[in-house]
Amino acid sequence: MNPLLARLHPYPFERLRALTRDITPDPQYKPIGLGIGEPRHPTPALVLEALVANLKGLAHYPATAGDPGLRQAMCDWVTRRYGVVLDAATQVLPVNGSREALFAIAQTVIDPTQPGATVVCPNPFYQIYEGAALLAGAQTAFANSVPARNFAADWDSIDDATWARTQLVYVCSPGNPTGAVMPLAEWKKLFELSDRFGFVIASDECYSEIYFRDEPPLGALEAAHALGRTDFRRLVVFTSLSKRSNVPGMRSGFVAGDAAVLKSFLLYRTYHGSAMSPTLQQASIAAWCDEEHVIANRDKYRRKFAQVTPMLAEVMDVALPDAGFYLWADVSRIAPEGSDIAFARGLLAQYNVAVLPGSLLARESHGANPGAGRIRMALVAEVDECLEAARRICAYARSVAPSPLVTP
Numbered sequence: 001m002n003p004l005l006a007r008l009h010p011y012p013f014e015r016l017r018a019l020t021r022d023i024t025p026d027p028q029y030k031p032i033g034l035g036i037g038e039p040r041h042p043t044p045a046l047v048l049e050a051l052v053a054n055l056k057g058l059a060h061y062p063a064t065a066g067d068p069g070l071r072q073a074m075c076d077w078v079t080r081r082y083g084v085v086l087d088a089a090t091q092v093l094p095v096n097g098s099r100e101a102l103f104a105i106a107q108t109v110i111d112p113t114q115p116g117a118t119v120v121c122p123n124p125f126y127q128i129y130e131g132a133a134l135l136a137g138a139q140t141a142f143a144n145s146v147p148a149r150n151f152a153a154d155w156d157s158i159d160d161a162t163w164a165r166t167q168l169v170y171v172c173s174p175g176n177p178t179g180a181v182m183p184l185a186e187w188k189k190l191f192e193l194s195d196r197f198g199f200v201i202a203s204d205e206c207y208s209e210i211y212f213r214d215e216p217p218l219g220a221l222e223a224a225h226a227l228g229r230t231d232f233r234r235l236v237v238f239t240s241l242s243k244r245s246n247v248p249g250m251r252s253g254f255v256a257g258d259a260a261v262l263k264s265f266l267l268y269r270t271y272h273g274s275a276m277s278p279t280l281q282q283a284s285i286a287a288w289c290d291e292e293h294v295i296a297n298r299d300k301y302r303r304k305f306a307q308v309t310p311m312l313a314e315v316m317d318v319a320l321p322d323a324g325f326y327l328w329a330d331v332s333r334i335a336p337e338g339s340d341i342a343f344a345r346g347l348l349a350q351y352n353v354a355v356l357p358g359s360l361l362a363r364e365s366h367g368a369n370p371g372a373g374r375i376r377m378a379l380v381a382e383v384d385e386c387l388e389a390a391r392r393i394c395a396y397a398r399s400v401a402p403s404p405l406v407t408p
Contacts, residue, residue, distance in 0.1 A: 007134040011127055012360040019341060019357075020348055029352035032389045034377040036356075037176070037326065039246045041300060041382070044293040047247055050286035057278030064275045065266060066094035073288040074254045080291075081208075082222040090259040091232070093266055094276045094284070097251035098206045098240040101274075102170070103132040105236065108268040109168045109200050109261070112137025116165040122153035122172055124362035124371040126204065129170040138167065142365035151178035151328065155189060157366055166199045174207040174217050177361055177376040178328045179321020187223035194234050200261060203237045206253070209244040209294050210301050211323035221257065232257040236265075243325070244294055245287040252276060252284045301325055304383045311390045312377075315397035325379055328358070332373025334401035340375050346400060351392035 010018075013035065025031065065071075071088040078084050078092075086092055095101035110117055110133070119133035123142035133140050141162050143153040153171075169190065173182040194201055203220035211217055220237045229235070240253030255265065269275075276284070287293075305320060309327065312318050318329035335343035340357040347353050356378075358371030377393075379386045 002135075004135050004137065008131055009127070012356060015360050016344070016354075016356060020345055023345060023349045025348055025352035026350055027352075029392065031352045031354070032381070032385060032392070033354045034356075034379070034381075034386075034389055035354045036380075037378040038380060039243050039248055039325075040380045041246045041297055043246050044287070044290070046286050046290055046293065047245060047250075047283050050283040051279060054279045054282035057282060060278050062275040062278050062281065064270045066276060067278070067281050067285075070094055070276075070281045070285050070288075071254075073285045074256070077288045078221065078256060081216070082219050082225070084221045084225050086221075086256055087259065091262060092254055092256040093262055093269070094281065095238070095253050095255055095269075096274055096276055097242060097248075098204060098238040098253045099128055100251070101238055101253065101255050102126075102128050102202065102204055103135075104268060104272065104274065105200075105202050105238075105255070105265060106132035106136040106138070106168055108265045109202075110136035110138045111167065114165075114167070117167055118162060118165040120158060120162070120166050120169045120199075122170065122175065123365050124177055124358060125170070126172060126176050127361070130363075133168070140363075141166070142363055144362075144366055144368065144370040145175070145178055145180070147330075150322070151175065151180040152182060152186060155186070155193070163193060163197045163199075166197060169194070169199055169201050170204065171201060171220065172204040173220070174205075174211070174321070174323035176204075176207065176324065177326045177356075177358065177371075179207075179324040179326055181217040181322040182223075184218060184223055184226060187218070187220065188227055191224065191227060191229060191235075198234070200234045200236065200258075203235070205237055206240040206243055207324040208239060210298055210325050212302055212305060212320055213322075217323045231259075234258055234261070236261050241284060241287050244297070246297060247283075247287065250280055250283065252280055252287075300383070301379070304379055304386055307383065308379060308386050308390045311387075311394060315394050315401065327377040327379065329375050329377065330373060331375055331397070334397055335373070336400055338373055340371070340373050343375060343400075347393060347396045350399070351396050353389050353392050353396075355393075 117138040145151040236257035242248040358374030362371030
């Protein structure tokens with residue numbers, strides 16, 4: 001067996017199952033899951049119709065580079081969304097969801113023969129980043145999120161010796177689980193570090209279309225263009241239809257950016273067998289070419305968060321994020337012994353609501369686990385179910401919190 005497999009940490013949901021295996025939730029409550037970030041709004045009719053209309057595509061092997069029409073639809077969306085023009089032949093590739101591509105890019109970029117090959121990740125973080133780094137033969141370093149800076153990753157916490165060994169940096173903006181969006185000044189800092197030390201930046205932007213303010217989140221390609229970096233050197237961006245269009249089962253997204261990196265990535269993917277079904281490609285074209293369903297989806301999240309967030313803010317430290325569909329709440333001052341795990345266990349036992357302890361999404365780094373004392377709540381269900389979950393969470397918080405209740 002590959003000895004690198006032994007370096008992998010159990011996935012957060014596996015750890016949570018182990019931590020709650022002894023719990024029998026109160027059966028008077030219907031179970032509600034806020035742990036997994038799986039979109040549960042209805043899939044748009046136009047996507048379903050395109051799937052049915054193109055079932056004949058199942059009779060053909062797909063090309064790894066994808067249909068030219070799909071690549072152009074992706075580039076056209078980037079232009080509409082970010083004001084950036086891409087070459088459909090060299091600067092974009094379809095991928096089977098952002099998850100597999102975020103893993104695969106490390107296998108393409110990392111040279112494990114270099115001493116101390118390092119991948120830098122935000123902390124807390126999407127666990128695929130770490131697994132990709134370890135299985136590529138690299139080690140990891142973490143930039144902790146800073147609450148005082150709206151949970152942005154503190155790139156200044158990484159020293160020059162570590163940057164000198166770094167070959168790949170994962171960025172998640174809007175962030176999972178924090179919802180933080182990187183401002184232009186932070187992008188400028190990261191681009192300058194990339195120029196100085198030569199690492200590739202992989203920007204995970206799968207939550208970019210769920211936001212709560214009038215101005216959409218800044219994207220990496222948009223930031224690079226604004227800073228005059230029109231060749232997107234050492235920058236690749238990953239996005240997906242899963243959250244934008246409520247099709248997580250389609251596994252459809254794309255990677256765009258530096259043509260030289262994508263040329264090597266295509267070579268890797270050709271051998272890896274990562275090609276999207278022609279049927280799914282046509283359905284993806286329909287999704288990327290339509291914004292009405294995206295606007296309607298975003299409006300549903302806005303209405304939902306507008307109702308749920310104030311309820312929870314009465315009993316815990318939580319606020320509307322920049323973007324995404326998670327609430328990242330501080331329960332350290334109300335949870336039993338200040339423990340996010342104890343809070344999640346008690347909530348499940350007494351009210352049959354599952355949330356994800358924040359400490360499971362982070363690593364001890366720079367003397368702290370930046371997820372400790374926090375919980376992640378995925379508001380992916382319809383509004384009635386999310387409101388019922390919020391009522392139960394409030395009841396549990398009031399039952400365990402010191403008196404008077406701690407409010408933000």
